[in-house]
Every structure is written in structure tokens, then in C-alpha cells.
Amino acid sequence: MSDDMDIKDKAAWDAAERVADYEHGWSSDIETDFAPKGLTEDTVRFISAKKNEPEWMLEWRLKAFASWKTMTPPDWAKLNVPPIDYQDAYYYAEPKAKPKLGSLDEVDPEILRIYEKLGIPIAEQKLLAGVEGGEDGGLPQPRVAVDAVFDSVSVATTFRAELERAGVIFRSISEAIKEYPELVKKWLGKIVPMHDNYFATLNCAVFSDGTFVYIPEGVRCPMELSTYFRINAENTGQFERTLIIADKGSYVSYLEGCTAPMRDENQLHAAVVELVALDDAEIKYSTVQNWYPGDAEGKGGIYNFVTKRALCQGRNSKVSWTQVETGSAVTWKYPSCVLNGENSVGEFYSVAVTNNYQQADTGTKMIHNGKGSRSTIVSKGISAGHSNNTYRGLVRVAPNAEGVRNFTQCDSLLLGSLSGAHTVPYIEVRNPSAQIEHEATTSKISDDQMFYAMARGLNTEEAVTLIVNGFAKEVLQQLPMEFAVEAQKLLGISLEGSVG
Amino acid sequence: MLQITNLHANVGDKPILKGLTLSLNAGEIHAIMGPNGAGKSTLGYVLSGRPGYEVTEGEVTFNGQNLLDLEPHERAAAGCFLGFQYPVEIPGVSNVQFLREALNAQRKNRNEAPLSGAEFLKVAREQATALGMDMDMLKRPVNVGFSGGEKKRNEMVQMGIINPALAILDETDSGLDIDALRIVGDGINRIMRRPDKAVLLITHYQRLLDYVKPDFVHVLADGRITRSGGPELALELERDGYKELAA
């Protein structure tokens, strides 16, 4: 891979080498693009200074960092993760020389291969890869506003004007901290508390950038909002931070998608996503996660420790999480809903694919505090190769939450005989009026199904893709159209080489 | 069109086909009859390339090409169609999606342009209507919750949409009611009774052959063809059974 390391990577790498050699006084030198390797209070100050943050933000970060030093990583997940050396990583990388490439020829061929397999239109490929002119030619329809995060800094935002006319604020979180400090202060860390867990606390200290969305009262966001994440520079931990606020009676659909290039060294990713929905508001949050999963022998790949939580604060508020998780060597992720509002609704639709030596421990928590709150959980786990795939879910009903309902369905599909599927449901009901239903199945792709599809003209890979998509249909159909097609193809790509 | 010479095949370690020789020309319909467990379905699977069905001896050529060298999906693209004795359910995948993907995969294999959604739906609607199948059924998941007869009828709709050169139909008549039998029989004639096509019709009963008149009838017993004749052979079998024949 290092042979075709692109120009930008090389520049960033060189800059890092220079900084790493420079022992003293670096924290005041905010002209550099890289924070040196390692994590100290100075790293935190460097990041904050780089971003010209107000004092309150720096203090918040430092408080988190002080706590983090006293914490230990969670060990309850069914994951086998080697100890991570937090001092052996970079915590901030800004692609100063922006990826202004002349044409797609200059983009990493592996990334292009995946784009092509995904069927992403050329215009959008250019936009994603940061090719000059890609933005003008891009995305006439479907209408998606893209906020691309390259490494740690947002480099492209489109459709901003139209969103502004509707009163929608769609910004990088760094900008929002400066432009809308009151809104940010009101909700940042209120949904996922600073000390929630080891990875969330780490994120508070060193988050690099991310997205901020505010939908004003009564506004239906006029387009899908979308962020594409990519990790570009080697050894750079990714600490995205997202905050979405849906004011009374508003609606927004948000798409988060990732494609990551091949990298040998493990990379840490610890994002925090906070959503809040007030009275009658609705947020639909869809994710396609395709970080580098490591190679067929289990070498390399992203460690993905994500904390995603939604506060359904208002009455009749609704949050729907849909995720298609195909990438990462390790996935630790439980998008949850705290259903405080009366008659509020939480939904979790998930497809998690693991192949080769990937490990996923993912699921949701539905915390029913509001009267009449309802939740639906549909989880589809697909395990191939030597991988392990665990659904872990909690449904909790508070003592004075009358009339709560939950429906949970967990289905596992096994390919081959070496992979594992596990279901760990926790149910804590403290109000007798609750109606809780749980269904679970485990199945295999049968030889009959494979041969039937092949006899009609599909090759092995196409047949697996078709059958797996059928298995995951209930979840995939929750995705916005333009995303669903991409996700279907992604399932096939992730299972390449798993059968036959 | 199809030339099978001295074909031997194992399922697992068990020899099932034991020197089967058969030749089909374009424009011909051949019926294959024979006792349960004789190897009729095995023949269909071997010709379609099912994994686990191992050819140990013999040759099969299809339009001059060595059929046994091809992967199952390549055989489909080359024009071979297998109508299953027991059609398989694929949950969550609609018939429309299944067939469109299958057809376009075949077309891609033949370097033909894919059919658009609209073009495909037109063909699918024509075939479904001709076989008396509701469009709503085409939108349902492949064979899931279909009755036995509906599954067989669905195989014929698939054959109509794919429009193969060679169809191997494994007991397509079993499970059909009297009206469905006629509709399916008419369908086979309409789709496959052409100078450039051929059919291998595996059946236990004369009643299908009343609708689809075979040019030749063969008896498959213990892994090989033990007798061949014209349409009258089927009538004779119906009257006397296989025991009589062997004696």
C-alpha cells in the first residue's frame, strides 16, 4: 500500500515526521498539521488551540481528559481486542494541502474499485475523493447535502444556502462551537454524559471534528443530510463528534456513510453521536459503516468503538436508527434511545456483517421512562469465515412508565461452519403493564438456495448477495432509496470469498 | 443440440448414473420416464452442474461445447434451464427481483445489454398472464408460501421469462390440478415447441404427454436408458408398468 500512498498522504506523513522530531515547544506551534504522537494534556490543548476554541470548550476537554486517565476500557463485550497503546497514535491530522486532485486517476485504485462496485456515480466519486470540479457536477438528484470529513476536518459543504433559507443549521461541530455556543453548550454531553464510558470520555477530550445539525421548530428539513467519513492518514485516531437537535415538530433524515482505504496498522475510531428530539419531532439516522475490516488473515483493520444515543425528550417524539455495519475489525456499538417523552417512539434496525476474523458486538438499548412509549428492534446478524457476531440489547421499563410496548426480533444467518452468532438480550421490566415480545432465529444459507439461484444464472457471489439481501430486507427497506442500493451491494462485497 | 455419451456420475460416493447415452436435436421433445430413485433428477442436476454431483466418466456436449466444463451460471447463460422437481424458497427476495437479476446476469455473461426495469416488467407481465399467474404473486418472495402447484407454475413463468434453448423439466406436472396441467402444457408448447429449441421432459404420467406430444420417449432405470421409442411407449408403460418392461 505504501507504494501508492497518494500525494496528500505523503505530505501529511512528512509533516508528522518533522513534528515528531521537534521535541520542545510544539504545542504553541499551531502552524503544524499534525499533533505529535501520543496523548497528554498538551495534545488536548493543541487540538483546542488548532481549532481556535473558546476557553469553556478547552476546559471541558481537559476535564474529560483528567477523568479518562482514571478510567479503564469496558470488558463485558464478546470481543477479543489486543491492548491498545494510546501513546502510539496521532490524535490530530489536518489535511492542509487539501486533496485537490486533478482527476480520478490520482485516487487510490482500491478506493475506486470499491466505489465502482458500489455503483457510485462518477460525479459523486469525484466529490468523495476530492477531485477538482467534482462538486459542480455532483448530485443533481437525489438531493443530498454532503458534509465530507477528510481525516479530521470538514472540507466540503454543499447546499448550505438552501438549508439556511429553511433555517436549518448544518455545520461542522467546530464551526458550531464558535457560531452557536449557547445551543452547543445546552446539549453537548447531555445525551451521552462526559463520563458515560471510556471511549466516550476519550472522545470528549480529543474529538477532532464532526457535524452539528439544528432543525428549528416546525421545519421539515428540505433534503437528506449526509456525511461521508474517511480515514486517510496512517496512525490517526478518528474522534468524530455529532450533535443533532430536532426542535418541536421538526423532521430530519441524516445519512452517515464511510469508506476507508486499506491500511495495515490498526486504527482507533471512537465517535460519539448525540441526538435530541423535542415534542413531536422526528429524527431518522441511517448509517452505512464500511471501514477497513482487516485482511483475510485478520491483520489490520479499524477498531470502532462508538457511542450513539438519542434522547426522545418530547411527547410523541421519534428516533429511528438504521445501521448497516459491514466494516471494521472490531465493532463495539449500541445506538440507543432514552424514551423520556410520553408516547415517544424508538426504533433500531440493524444489519451487521462479519467475515474472515472480524468481530462485532452491537445492538441497542431502549430505555422506557415515558408513559406509552414504544420501541421496535430488528437485528440481522450475518457471520462468515472465522468471525464472531453478537447482538446485545437492553429493554428497560421504568416503574412509572405505564403502557410500554417493545417488539424485538433477532435473526442470525451463518455462512460456513467456523463463524459464531450470539444473541444476548437483557430485559428489565419494573412496570407490570408493559408488553414485551422477543423473537430470535438462527439459520444457514442452504445448498438448495445457492444452487437454485445459480441454475438461474447467478454466480456464487451474486447468489450469496441475493440471499443475504433477502435475509436483511426488513432493515434495508428502512434506508433512504439512494442509500439502500449502495448498502445492498456492500453486503455482497463484504462477503466476497466467504462461500464456494 | 445435446449429446450425452456414456455418462457416469456419483452422488457422494454412490454411483447413480451408470453409462447413460442420449441425444437431443433442435426441434425435439424427449420424455424421460422411470421408476422412483432411478436417477432422473440426478441427470437434471448433473446437466446443470450442481455441486456434489460428480461426473466420473463420459461426455456431454451442448451445441458443440463441452457442457461439463462450465459453471452452473454459465450453463444457464448458454441456454440451459432446469425446472426443479422441488422449487426452492428464497425469503425476502421477490420473484421480480430474482428473475431480473438472473436474466441480466445471463445477458451480461453473453455480452448483451441489461434489460431496464420497464423492459423486464413488460416481459414478466406477458409471461405471468399467459400462465394465469397474478402479478401480485410475482412481487411476493420466491416460492415462499406458494402451494405445490403454484411453485410449478412459477417455474414455467421463469422459463418463459428466461426463454432458454434447452429446458430440462423435472416432474413439472406433479402437484398440478387439472386446469393448471393444461395451462402448463400449453405454456411448454408455446415457449419451447420451436425448431431451434429442445426439451427433456421428466414425468411419471401420460397425462402431461396428452398436452405436450413427445417425439421420443425413454425409460431411465438404474442409471441408464434401458429403452427408447415413440409416444406409444408411454402408453405401453402406463398400461403395463416398469416391471413388465424389465421382464
Ligand SMILES: Nc1ncnc2c1ncn2[C@@H]1O[C@H](COP(=O)(O)OP(=O)(O)OP(=O)(O)O)[C@@H](O)[C@H]1O
Ligand atoms: N445426497 C445423496 N446421497 C446419497 N444418495 C442420494 C443423494 N441424492 C440422491 N441420492 C440417491 O440417488 C438415487 C437417484 O435419485 P433421483 O432423485 O435422481 O431419483 P429420481 O429418478 O428423480 O426419482 P423420483 O422419481 O422419485 O423423483 C436415489 O436412490 C437417491 O436416494
Ligand SMILES: [Mg+2]
Ligand atoms: Mg426426481
